[in-house]
Amino acid sequence: MEPIVEVHNLHKQYKKRKTNEFTQAVSDVSFAVYPGEILGLLGPNGAGKTTTIKMICGLLRQDEGTITIKGIDNKKKRLKALRHISAVLEGNRNLYWRLTVRENLEYFAGNRGKSKREVREKIERFLRDFHLKEKEHELVNRLSRGMQQKLAIAVAMLADTEVILLDEPTLGIDIETSYEVREILKQIVKDAKKTIIISSHDMDVIQDICERTVIINQGQIVIDEKIDNLLKLFAVRNYKLTLGAPLTTEQQRLLREKFPAYQYEETDHLQAVIEVDLAGNEEFYDLFDLLKLAKTPVESIDREMVNFEQIFMKIVKGEGGNGLAQPS
Known part of the structure; x- marks a missing residue:
């Protein structure tokens, strides 16, 4: 099976403030994501995970290496490649807080070139499936964090891209809503056959819904393995x-x-x-x-x-890699 997202030999460095020195954020990172897969992209703070996410989304340009989305280079043909991916970034930055739930869905669908008429039926289904119907005329800034997260995922789903990238989708929400979000994500993959890349510090989420994990530490991949194999x-x-x-x-x-x-x-x-x-x-x-x-x-x-979570900590500390196939 051909990968739908392929990251190859990524490098990215930043210039330190008020100096001529550079910090290497990402160094020779390579991995692939396959259609219909839920991949966990993990790493401690400062490991290079967020930089990698931003490069996949087209928010940052890599210094070296390539990222292809459905075979399209996202550096050479950025807009064409990004038509196949949508993202939910930490802090719900892909929502307008002074618009209602329904207005957000209609607005972002319009940004993707879809008319209200075209998406009316889908919006009704998402409002029902994401349990947002009772809040459809509520301003986003009045919603709970959990409701905002569900709306952000619904907005990404409405774009109807093959790949959805989720950055900390359960951060700051209660346990009940976290379980609800997990079930929604599983159903998305099952019914809509989407590919999901999820970054999270909530290891229960990763263990529950992901099939495979890529762990980045100090700018490099240290593990690329199925979660069942790690356990x-x-x-x-x-x-x-x-x-x-x-x-x-x-x-x-x-x-x-x-x-x-x-x-x-x-x-x-x-x-x-x-x-x-x-x-x-x-x-x-x-x-x-x-x-x-x-x-x-x-x-x-x-x-x-x-x-x-224990496995993740052992790997990050360099205690757990023996016996696993290391990324090439």
Whole structure:
């Protein structure tokens, strides 16, 4: 299958204020997004994620590299490429706050060259599906944050582009509305066969609705992998061992040496707990050899359940990439 969005060798740097120095925001970023996919684009603050999003949307021009949307270079043929993508940016910047809900839908449809008559039926459906019908004549600046987010997504949907880019679509909204937005996004992909790129700090959202994630850190991609694969990998690696006695000084030294990312706590003089990631059978045997040195009793072994937020933090800290296919 041909990608609908392809990002290839992107570079972007900014000049620092009042100096001649430059900061490299994005360095050699490449990934592809396929039709009908929901892709999570993630990264800590300052990682280069927002810069990448703005380049895909055409709000920034890359220094080097290419972005194609449905095979069209968005630098050489910007307007033609952007006809195939719509965006919901953080802070609802794609809404007019002094227009009503219905007026926003009509206005932005008009911006895309569509008449009121042409979109009347779609607007009615979106008002119903997004639970905005009762608020259709309300000014946007009087709506709750959740209502504004739903309207922003409806505006993007009304553009009828193949690709929708969502920047923090659940930021600042309550849990109930967050679940509602998630279900709306799943339904969009299922019914309208849209492709969605979603950037969010809400890891529950990413885990719930995305199939694959691209994680950017320090301007480079560190992971491009299916979320199910990440969850499976980390689920079998993270163990918690409750010991019937504390480790000796020599055992603790070996533990630090063999498993740098371990956690060790003595709960009292009769018991201790080790939390450790084990990459495979070899490391499992190494750990038990270490315990055998002082015949340390093992009272229980639990495989820790990890969520996607924990995985994200491990990857960003450089603790979790072994065993995964790294981006080329």
